[in-house]
Amino acid sequence: MIGLARTRRAIGTAWRGGPANLVSYVSLTPVIGALPVLIAWLTKLVLDGLVGPPGTAILGVAVALAVAAIAMALVPHLQEYLRTEVGRRAGLLALDELYGGTERLTGLRRLEEPTFQNTIRLAEQAGRDGPSRCVDGLLGLVQAAVLVVGFLGALTVLNPVLAGLVAASGAPALLAEVRLSRRRATMLWEIGPAERREMFYAGLLTNLSAAKEVRLLRLGPVFRRRMLRELTSAGLARRAQSRRELRVQGLLAGSSAVLAGGGLVWAVLAARSGALTVGDVAVFIAALAGVQSGLAAMVGQIASVHQAMLLLEHYEQVVDCAPDLPQPDRPLPVPALRDGIELRDVWFRYGPEHPWVLRGVNLRIPSGQSVALVGHNGAGKTTLVKLLCRFYDPTRGAVLWDGVDIRELALGELRARVGAVFQDYMTYDLTAAENIWLGDVPVDGPDDVRAEDAGRIEDAARRAGIHETLRDLPRGYGTMLSRTFELDGDPEDNGVLLSGGQWQRVAIARAVLPPARDVLILDEPSAGLDAEAERDIHLRLRAYRAGRTSVLISHRLGTLRDADLIVVLRGGQVAESGRHAELMAAGGVYADLFGMQAEGYLPLGTSTSTSVG
Ligand SMILES: Nc1ncnc2c1ncn2[C@@H]1O[C@H](COP(=O)(O)OP(=O)(O)OP(=O)(O)O)[C@@H](O)[C@H]1O
Numbered sequence: 208m209i210g211l212a213r214t215r216r217a218i219g220t221a222w223r224g225g226p227a228n229l230v231s232y233v234s235l236t237p238v239i240g241a242l243p244v245l246i247a248w249l250t251k252l253v254l255d256g257l258v259g260p261p262g263t264a265i266l267g268v269a270v271a272l273a274v275a276a277i278a279m280a281l282v283p284h285l286q287e288y289l290r291t292e293v294g295r296r297a298g299l300l301a302l303d304e305l306y307g308g309t310e311r312l313t314g315l316r317r318l319e320e321p322t323f324q325n326t327i328r329l330a331e332q333a334g335r336d337g338p339s340r341c342v343d344g345l346l347g348l349v350q351a352a353v354l355v356v357g358f359l360g361a362l363t364v365l366n367p368v369l370a371g372l373v374a375a376s377g378a379p380a381l382l383a384e385v386r387l388s389r390r391r392a393t394m395l396w397e398i399g400p401a402e403r404r405e406m407f408y409a410g411l412l413t414n415l416s417a418a419k420e421v422r423l424l425r426l427g428p429v430f431r432r433r434m435l436r437e438l439t440s441a442g443l444a445r446r447a448q449s450r451r452e453l454r455v456q457g458l459l460a461g462s463s464a465v466l467a468g469g470g471l472v473w474a475v476l477a478a479r480s481g482a483l484t485v486g487d488v489a490v491f492i493a494a495l496a497g498v499q500s501g502l503a504a505m506v507g508q509i510a511s512v513h514q515a516m517l518l519l520e521h522y523e524q525v526v527d528c529a530p531d532l533p534q535p536d537r538p539l540p541v542p543a544l545r546d547g548i549e550l551r552d553v554w555f556r557y558g559p560e561h562p563w564v565l566r567g568v569n570l571r572i573p574s575g576q577s578v579a580l581v582g583h584n585g586a587g588k589t590t591l592v593k594l595l596c597r598f599y600d601p602t603r604g605a606v607l608w609d610g611v612d613i614r615e616l617a618l619g620e621l622r623a624r625v626g627a628v629f630q631d632y633m634t635y636d637l638t639a640a641e642n643i644w645l646g647d648v649p650v651d652g653p654d655d656v657r658a659e660d661a662g663r664i665e666d667a668a669r670r671a672g673i674h675e676t677l678r679d680l681p682r683g684y685g686t687m688l689s690r691t692f693e694l695d696g697d698p699e700d701n702g703v704l705l706s707g708g709q710w711q712r713v714a715i716a717r718a719v720l721p722p723a724r725d726v727l728i729l730d731e732p733s734a735g736l737d738a739e740a741e742r743d744i745h746l747r748l749r750a751y752r753a754g755r756t757s758v759l760i761s762h763r764l765g766t767l768r769d770a771d772l773i774v775v776l777r778g779g780q781v782a783e784s785g786r787h788a789e790l791m792a793a794g795g796v797y798a799d800l801f802g803m804q805a806e807g808y809l810p811l812g813t814s815t816s817t818s819v820g
Contacts, residue, residue, distance in 0.1 A: 213516050214341060216519075217297075217338040218341070218342060220301055221293050221338055224296030224297040224299065224300050225293065225296045228289055228292050229293055232289040232290060233346060235282060236347075236349050236353075237353045238278075239279075239286060240350040240354045241353050241354075243493070244353075244354065246276060246493075247361065247489070247490050247493035249268055249271055250486070250489055251486035251487065252486065253265055254484075254485050254486040255487075258484070290339075293342060294339030295339075297339045298335045298336060301335070304334070305331065305526055307526075308526040309525060315598045315599060316531050316599060321400065325396070325399040326524050327525055328399055328403060329395065329399060329518060330522040330524065330526075332518065333515070333521055340511060340512070340515035344515060345512060348508040348509060348512070351501045354497055354498075354500075354501035355505065357497075358494040358498045359373075361491075361494040362494040365483065369466075369473070370498075373470075373495065373498050373502070376499075377505065381505075383459065385509065385513055387510060388510040389514075389517065390448065392514050396521075398444045401437045401438075402441050411430045460503075463499050467495050467496070470491070470495050471492065471495070474487075474492065475488070532599075532600060533600075539611060541616045541621050543624070543725055544624065544725040544756055545574055545609055546610065547572055547573040548571070548595065548608055549606070550570040551604055551605050553565050553591075553603070553606065554602050554604055555590060555594060555599065555603075557599075564587040564590045564779055565601075565779045566779035566780050568780060570591075570774060572726075572758060573772075576757075576772060577757045577758075577771050578757070578772045578774060579759045579761070579770035580759070581761075581764065581767065581773060581797060582776035586777060589730055589760065592728045592730060595758065596622060596625055597622075608621065623724075625724060625725070625727075626646075626719070626721060626724035626727045627729075627730070628714050628715050628718045628728070628730060634688070634705075634713075636688070636689035637687070637689070638656075638682075638684065638685050639683075639684045640656050640660070640661070641656055642688055642717065643720055644660055661684070664716075665678075667716040667720040668684075668712075670715075670716065671712040671715040671716035671719060671747070672740070672743055673712035673713055676705075677713075680703055681703065689702045689704075708737065711736060712736075715732055715748070726756045726758065727757040728758045729748065729757065729760065730760045731760055731762070732748065741763070745766050749769070763804070764800060765804070767787075772784060772785070772786065773797060775795070775796050777796055782796050
């Protein structure tokens, strides 16, 4: 049943890719199957005519044979063109569907599962050629079946026993091939992790972003050896499979050859005794070879369809995957934030096997105010803001938007109201303008920057203090910020690389491009900036944030002094909260951390107790 549904789906994809191509491809298939049978019979008639009594009319048969031979020479090329065209278009649709499926995964959890990554890799493989392999296999099966039936008919006329034997020899071959293909699909799944690791190590050897460390730490040899180790282990599994196939297919081919040899001897002896004509011998030889090769092709196609089906299972797992974040039947619209966001007794861990990161956090982020999150590394600050964006749902408790649980809200609308610069922001191998423009791309809008976007892109760059730098690049905002791709295929244009701080400003420009986000999250927005630039960006962002709700994370506590509320996370809970002066007066964790940082800026031997606060 599943196989039927999968076949229907594969054919449906090929049909949607181009019905005319598919119909032509299908129509040619039985023709190609029948042509060799026709040619063999016409050959027999010509041969019998030649050795028969003088005056037998063979010209018409000879012309028909020539036409059939010409068709046999040309039609397969046309079929091959149609086959690849159907495959190309079906692959395009299937991949579109596949990545559409991954878009339904609005959270991060599934993407963090290694098994799901393996599934995606095989699904991509299956999406690229699975539907076309299915269609090719089915049509190949029809083509081979026409050939087999035609020749089997001829063989039955000449030697019914041998015809029966040859036909029966197909059954064990079919069983063996289906088992082999199942084994092959399992092997592909099993070597998936090794192949992904192999690609990872190979990538490290050539990635620009890894190049500095790889060279300085001379990691090339270790990564190369690890890559080879993974490749070898995958290769061993592939070799075991190849050997298995060699054994089985060798045995099958050997028994076919013995059968064919026996048949040939019989035909020659029968011709000697006058039971067969020369033409009969010719058609017998062609029929024997035709039935055997047709059966082998049928078995091969069945195995190929079977394997494509097994791989399409991974494809379906991705395309039909349920959303990783439950969606309400009727999501509520997300109005502009009026009151504030509240975390109510939020508990969170990344999985049942992981430790708790947040343990009953209660926190209010009032609308229009700036809230700073402070805490040691791993305290859960980034995790908390990821929950605000609903990349994950709390394990217990709730995040409320103006009193409504964000699980009840339309996720797209919620995210449209939240802007963020994460610690691990993206650096896109695209132009400067595109790197900023990506901050506000309408879902159904154009795929490229338009001339009229230039003004707001520059405004955002100005707000992030990066306008002059981008303007002065060789091609201004049209300069490629990458050495990986050239601009418009121009080999002369290598693009430029920005410094870490400059990239950070580009990421900030991307976040502040939209006219108004209700909430702005800045996770270490100035970590890569020098002191002057840090002050500059904070002044700019303060002006931009004025009156908006913002959540700031920074280890440089000086930049958080003016926040309306400073929240210290410790042990997965809110350890203390208040304004800077209150927390300093309380003398708790924040005061300690602030004091330690301030000490670093004082002359050696000076105490902070009297100097900061
Ligand atoms: N995707 C993840 N899967 C499993 N554990 C994670 C994941 N992301 C973070 N963690 C763990 O959760 C804890 C909190 O991480 P988080 O990034 O929230 O800390 P943070 O306070 O932002 O730290 P930092 O100041 O270093 O940025 C850490 O122990 C981390 O190892």
